[in-house]
Amino acid sequence: MSASQSPAYVVTDNQLKHYKEQGFLIVHRLYTPEECDEIIARAEGMVDGTVPMYKGNALYMEPEAVERGLVTEEKPSSEYLFKIGHEMHLTDPVFRYYAMHEKIADVLNALIGPDIKCIQSMYIDKPRNLGIGQPYHQDSHYLKTVPDTVIGVWIACDDVDVANGCLHVIPGSQGSKIYPHDVPVDVLQRKYFQEVHAARTMSEVPCILPKGSAVFFPGTMLHRSGNNVTEDRQRRAYVLHYADAHSEPGRAYSVPNPHLLVRGRQYPGCI
């Protein structure tokens, strides 16, 4: 954004206070419904082969659907998609455009500062009737920067509620340590996920959102998603992770500054 342009989104003092105290911020209409539809169409194109899958990305089918013989990893179907990840922001023009969206950059500017990098992108689907939720976890267990400045942005591409598997957060948990991540209690969650068992006794809030709205939360925040138990509603989300460009990488990279610069500057030896 140049100095003469007005911001696409202004975070209020009340929103900042809520984010600091509760650990999450809901931003309504981050994307328009039409923008969500463009993301969905792009993902469906990757599944049916009309849009190229670039390096660093793979399709994953819903494990329960594979188990039941409804789909195979070799013959993917949008109906049973679990995920596409994790580098569309680096390689696909449409997913990159939405990872660099002005509204996201404006919100992140208020939450982590002016130098912003996108470090991961995922399109996550929970198919109707059999989409399995992800148990409680902290993203900073998986995504490491030094210091830890990781922040997740979970954007609903459909209307989401408890029945179709919305995100749940534990307010206040953003101040906690990184917990051990163990084998999930639910056997259906064991193929891809790990679980923080301690979170089961904590008090959670469901993030019920209309299509295009988003939740911002730091990597230390305990969160989970529910199963999609509806008969007729997909639950699709574009899930992005960012960090302050001043952070050092949590692991060695073969190239300098490997991540996508969304706004501001990047720094030698940093992500």
Ligand SMILES: O=C(O)CCC(=O)C(=O)O
């Ligand atoms: O969208 C979901 O089902 C969960 C996503 C999530 O929690 C994550 O990617 O960290």
